[in-house]
Amino acid sequence: MKSTLRGLMFVAASAALAWACLSTPGIALADDTPNPCDALKRIVAAAPDGFTSLRPDDGKAVAQTYGRDAQCAAKARTYTCMWTKASDAGSATDALQGVAADIAACLPEATHDQNSPGRQHFYIGPRGQRTQITATTAGAGKLTLAVSGK
Template structure:
């Protein structure tokens, strides 16, 4: 192949390779995972009216980074989710992760308890407080409860 024919072939090959590489990179950046922050904010926002407006799927995004089997239940005074951490025996790690998510997503929340078995936050004045508790439920389960006492 002569030099004049070789250059266009190299350019065409490079362009094809670049296009092929760009697609997987773009696909890798697409994230359809629900946001833990959006879920936490939606749950906390429901507190003044009661949690009955929420459904079982509303809290799953909070658990999704840590486990796949979240079961969430709303009631008038609380919204509760429970799940098994992906890594067996890692409820403490999942609990710390959820605590970090709560602190990052709800910067106005006061973090008044941080232990290996329990993370506790609250929003608002004592008379109108929303409580947020993430806790280990045995060695293999984690719970998140948002309540309005």
């Protein structure tokens, strides 16, 4: 009887602990940084509405690995982010290649039609309805991502 009671108490305590863990809001951990794939997908999905559903901060996760000061805005059916290359990101060309690799990995349906040291270009969709994705270097230490849609 005593062991049965002890077992029931253990089950009840375990259930209470599990409920507390599931119902408590998540705690921010070091690996909770914004995901560049989520940001890229959100930006591309917003192209048909002229990016009106995006906020300036929505694109910052794309740049986060390569720089911390991204400034993003939607204007004239283009969503643009510009940032200064982080000192640990290698050269601007290296950082640009990293951004292009992220785009290719996150958006497998995108066609990569230009790969040069200063410009990476992708598109998604048929001619006349394409979303264009362009990443470029802007001088020795700046990078730009521009996503435009029809």
